[in-house]
Amino acid sequence: MNSIVKNSALALGLILAAPFVAAEGDPAAGKTKAAQCAACHGPDGNSPASAFPKIAGQGEKYLLKQLMDVKSGEREIPQMIGQLDNFDQQDLEDLAAYFASQQMQLSGAEPVSVMLNSGENVDGLMLGRKIFRAGNPDTGVAACMGCHSPTGQGNAPAGYPRLSGQWADYIATQLKAFRSGERANDGETRIMRSVASQLSDAEITAVSHYLAGLTDGN
Numbered sequence: 001m002n003s004i005v006k007n008s009a010l011a012l013g014l015i016l017a018a019p020f021v022a023a024e025g026d027p028a029a030g031k032t033k034a035a036q037c038a039a040c041h042g043p044d045g046n047s048p049a050s051a052f053p054k055i056a057g058q059g060e061k062y063l064l065k066q067l068m069d070v071k072s073g074e075r076e077i078p079q080m081i082g083q084l085d086n087f088d089q090q091d092l093e094d095l096a097a098y099f100a101s102q103q104m105q106l107s108g109a110e111p112v113s114v115m116l117n118s119g120e121n122v123d124g125l126m127l128g129r130k131i132f133r134a135g136n137p138d139t140g141v142a143a144c145m146g147c148h149s150p151t152g153q154g155n156a157p158a159g160y161p162r163l164s165g166q167w168a169d170y171i172a173t174q175l176k177a178f179r180s181g182e183r184a185n186d187g188e189t190r191i192m193r194s195v196a197s198q199l200s201d202a203e204i205t206a207v208s209h210y211l212a213g214l215t216d217g218n
Contacts, residue, residue, distance in 0.1 A: 024093055024097075025060065025064070025090075025092075025093030025094040025095065025096050025097030025098070026093075026094050026097055027094070027097045027098045027100075027101040028098075029094040029097075029098075030093075030094035030095045030096070030097050030098025030099070031098045033087070033091055033094055033095055033098075034095060034098055034099070036083065037095070037099075040052040040079060041053070041054075041055050041099075042054075042056075044056050044099075044102045044103075045057070045058075045099040045102045045104070046102075046104065046105045047167070050107075050167035050168070050169035050170050051169070051170070052079075052170070053166065053167065053170050054104050054105070054107075054165065054166055054167065054170075055099045056099055056102035056103060056104045056105070057099075057100065057102055057103055057104035057162060058099065058100060058104075058154070058161055058162055059100060059154055059155070059156030059157075059159065059160070059161065059162065060096045060097055060100035060156065061096075061156060061157070061158075061159040062154070062156070062159045062160065062161045063095070063096035063099055063100055064092060064093060064096040065159055065185075066185075067084065067087075067092040067095060067096060068089075068092060069185045070083075070084055071084040071085075071087065071092065074185050075183065075185040100156075104162065104165050104166075105165070106164070106165035106212075106213070106215060107165055107166065107167050107168065107212040107213070108212060108213050109125060109168070109209055109210060109212050109213020109214075110168075110209065110212075110213075111123075111124075111125065112124035112125065112205065112206070112209045114127060114202040114203075114205050114206050115202055116200075116202055117200060117202070124202075124205060124206040124209050124210070125206070125209060125210050125213075127202070127203065127206040127207075127210075128203075128206035128207040128208070128209055128210025128211070129210050131143075131144065131199075131203050131206060131207040131210075132144045132145055132152070132207055132210055132211065132214075133145055133150075136198070136199075136203065139198040139199075140198055141195055141198045141199060141203075142195060144163070144195075144207065144211075147160045147191070148160055148161070148162070148163050151164060151214065151215075152164030152165075152211055152214040163211045163214070164211055164214040164215065165211075165212065165213075165214070165215070166211060166212060167212065168208040168209045168211070168212040169208070171207075171208040171211055171212070172204050172205060172208040175196045175199060175204045175207075175208065176196070176201075176204060178192040178193050178195075178196035178197075179193070179196035179197050179199060179204075181193065
């Protein structure tokens with residue numbers, strides 16, 4: 001228990017220490033600039049396929065940082081290459097404001113069984129709930145809710161994204177990318193790379209499916 005509390009406190013401390021990214025966009029202006037985003041992310045940010053993240057209802061600060069990272073090349077996404085070349089800083093702020101103002105449509109959770117390293121098959125949603133709420137003290141994984149809130153809604157002022165309702169496959173892909181170092185735009189704190197490095201494939205599958213259906217913190 002002390003390990004869980006300690007890890008959760010660390011995660012909360014990192015939230016407070018997160019670098020500030022100003023976001024002062026105009027949602028109405030952003031809507032007029034979002035046409036080319038619709039093919040992958042949907043006109044309102046609810047992507048039609050799990051290969052692309054739902055960005056509707058994400059925190060404006062988080063969205064702006066991702067857009068800035070993609071444009072600068074700090075976050076490399078093959079499908080996004082060249083997409084933001086003609087957008088200036090105000091355009092990015094407007095896009096972030098627009099998609100943040102939209103409502104995310106929940107993906108919903110499907111029953112899933114995962115195999116632990118011991119060879120035991122367990123209920124993936126139950127394991128996912130445990131990882132999200134308590135982490136894994138045996139491997140030093142902090143509870144996800146320490147940064148992403150007990151309901152999975154994220155922490156908009158701190159720039160931590162909403163995970164509840166997101167596509168399970170997309171969450172799993174990002175956790176594996178952080179684990180391998182392929183994705184590294186989590187800042188000097190390396191919080192996501194540190195957490196993901198300790199997650200097994202079974203735990204990633206489990207927590208991703210749990211989060212896809214998380215609506216009220218249960």
